[in-house]
Amino acid sequence: MPAGRSPLNRTRVVGAAVQLADASGMAAVTMRATAAALGVEAMSLYHHVANRADLVDGMVDAVFAEIELPDGGGNWRDHLRRLAVSARRALQRHPWATGLLDSRSKPGPATLRHHDSVLGILRRSGFSPTMAIHALSVVDSYLYGNVLQERSLPLDELRGQEPAAAQLLESLPGNEYPYLAEIAAGRAGPDPAPGPDDEFAFGLDLILGALTPDDPAA
Template identity: 60%
Template sequence: MRQRAKPKREPLSRERVITAAMVLADEKGEAGVSMRAIAARLGVEAMSLYNHVAGREDLLNGMVDAVFAEIDLPASATDWKEAMRERAASSRTVLRRHPWAVGLMDSRSRPGPATLRHHDAVLGVLRAGGFSVAMAAHAFSVIDSYLYGFVLQELSLPFTSRAELDEVADGILRDVPTDAYPHLMELMTDHALRPDYAYADEFEFGLSLILDALEPDEVQV
């Protein structure tokens, strides 16, 4: 009887190692990513991973670069303000998908090609929009400070849905004397508990404040 051939295993590659590491990080956080855990996920020996990544720092470099690759590049032909708005929205979506990445995005001393391409594209749009080199740096910094800070705050909230928000608010209203914190109670009852309220709307409000405050400082010819 003819013996059935074993299915061919997909060759190990740097991309597969990094993808497996990102899936682990999405599930367990950065701390849950180890060479042993990645190897188990891929069905290989841990030592074989070192043929594709030099170590943990190289692995993190690759993971961060892969996250940057998922963010839409700002369109150079678009108005700088609209380009920054769209780029910030895409970044927020990607960082919510990979919460572990927020604190790592600009921490790499050896950034990968997607990271460099992303930063160059953002600066290119700002420079084309009339920002000097210094003002482009200021704009980039303040936008990302807001972006990363908002995502961190958003991810730490004790609710992820309208039903959970209502439950949290009901518990506070039930347990806290209404006259003890009148302004907080007013915020909850008159604002956060409105049927049309969504915390995500705060992102657009804050981003608009920043973008409207930024102005090009070079005369475009």
């Protein structure tokens, strides 16, 4: 090993793969490319990961490890709100992970710890096992859908929602779409309009407000 190079281990291998995926997407994550990023031969990786599937398992677990778990204070809605916000930020940092978080047949320790923590919050708050799964599923579905929707909006290339709204307003023909024009005019103006974070918080509060424990006295 060259002087100054840190020993190769699973954490370094997974970290290199995560950086590749962040920069170029999952298609760029191969054993050969990961090894090249680490300055080693591909065969060296097999001492730390069994194959590419095992590498992806580690990458997903690394994303789950970035999601902040509850600290014990507050009620179940506060906990789920903080978890969802933290998970959304993790997926914004690692957009490739959105479709992979629940896809692994061999979840890692951070993944298991995350799910167990969320279910524990709900069970201790009076949710039955079935209702706890329902609540977790609906929050996750909203979270993943929101992240995918936000990624599809052309806000980056237009440098924000105000320019995007202004462009839409200019492209609308006459008075043919008055309600679209009304919204676009409001968001293209000088007053701050609800941004993606506000929209996410609004929908999340609707969902959390509609969920009810089976036994509220628990």
